[in-house]
Amino acid sequence: MTINFQNALGVHEQALLLRDKRTELLAANIANADTPGYKARDIDFRAVLNNRLGLEQGLSLRSTHAGHLAAGRMDQPGLSYRVPLQPSPDGNTVDEQVENAAFARNALEHQASFEFLNDRFAGLIKALRGE
Amino acid sequence: MGLMNIFDITGSAMSAQSVRLNTTASNMANADTAAGVADQVYRGRHPVFATVSASALRQVNNGFAQIDFSDNGAVGVRIAGIVEDDREVQARYEPQHPLADEEGFVYYPNVNVVEEMSDMISASRSFQANVEVMNAARSMMQRVLSMGR
Numbered sequence: 081m082t083i084n085f086q087n088a089l090g091v092h093e094q095a096l097l098l099r100d101k102r103t104e105l106l107a108a109n110i111a112n113a114d115t116p117g118y119k120a121r122d123i124d125f126r127a128v129l130n131n132r133l134g135l136e137q138g139l140s141l142r143s144t145h146a147g148h149l150a151a152g153r154m155d156q157p158g159l160s161y162r163v164p165l166q167p168s169p170d171g172n173t174v175d176e177q178v179e180n181a182a183f184a185r186n187a188l189e190h191q192a193s194f195e196f197l198n199d200r201f202a203g204l205i206k207a208l209r210g211e
Numbered sequence: 212m213g214l215m216n217i218f219d220i221t222g223s224a225m226s227a228q229s230v231r232l233n234t235t236a237s238n239m240a241n242a243d244t245a246a247g248v249a250d251q252v253y254r255g256r257h258p259v260f261a262t263v264s265a266s267a268l269r270q271v272n273n274g275f276a277q278i279d280f281s282d283n284g285a286v287g288v289r290i291a292g293i294v295e296d297d298r299e300v301q302a303r304y305e306p307q308h309p310l311a312d313e314e315g316f317v318y319y320p321n322v323n324v325v326e327e328m329s330d331m332i333s334a335s336r337s338f339q340a341n342v343e344v345m346n347a348a349r350s351m352m353q354r355v356l357s358m359g360r
Contacts, residue, residue, distance in 0.1 A: 096355075100214055103214060103217060103347075103348060103351065104214070104216050104217055104220070106344075107216075107217040107220050107221055107344045107348065108220050108286050108287065110221075110224070110340050110341060110344050111220045111221055111223065111224030111286075111287055111288050111341060111344075112224070112260075112262055112286065112287075112288055113337055113340070114227075114228070114231075114260055114288075114333070114334075114337055115260040115261060115262055115288055116259070116260065118262055118286075176337075176340060180340065180343075183344060183347065184347075187347050187351060190351050191351070191354065194351075194354050194355060194358070197358065198358055198359065201358060201359045202359075205359070
């Protein structure tokens with residue numbers, strides 16, 4: 081029997097990477113809380129994770145002619161702008177409370193993914209040692 | 212790697228906020244600096260924030276001047292410029308003032324101290340939020356580094 085890392089680690093490897101990416105986006109939102117015209121962004125976690133796992137393909141346009149343009153942003157499914165809860169005069173859509181809450185939650189979920197992944201590794205190491 | 216970018220992003224925001232705090236300090240310090248001529252008087256200064264892409268930010272941090280906005284990933288903040296307030300400066304009638312002109316007027320800056328105070332609080336809160344983000348990112352990264360131990 082061989083150890084298959086893909087099976088052993090399961091969904092958690094991709095989940096942790098996505099949590100990383102989402103942390104980066106939320107940090108950018110918080111960093112730009114005072115930038116005029118900045119639009120807050122986030123990812124649809126489920127859609128992107130499914131896409132990464134190959135469960136669901138992103139939308140793509142069929143091109144039947146060399147001059148056809150590819151549709152934009154298809155490489156980044158789920159990356160979208162947040163709908164603001166209230167308007168602001170400078171066009172900024174960052175709501176600091178929303179972003180902070182999302183960031184805190186994402187940090188916890190990152191920790192959860194990490195713990196799951198770490199447990200898998202601990203299990204693998206135990207199996208390899210055979211103690 | 213994602214988490215590494217956060218240090219660039221929040222770092223840029225912190226430096227932008229500290230420039231904002233700097234202009235506020237300068238405005239408050241000069242709120243009562245009088246001048247004898249209207250166009251020589253101090254005017255309030257305000258930074259203008261703009262977004263900058265993370266890869267451009269890294270290039271700036273590495274000392275390269277070239278900036279490219281090609282990637283649409285996460286973005287940081289930069290100071291696009293510092294503008295002077297173009298509101299009317301205050302003319303006060305103070306004939307006993309040594310700087311007063313022939314008509315007895317002295318000119319004071321167009322700085323609104325109340326506006327500056329609220330700007331200061333806003334800047335320091337935003338700075339704080341970015342420090343929290345950086346701390347969270349640091350502990351997340353430390354956890355990831357300890358994987359498999």
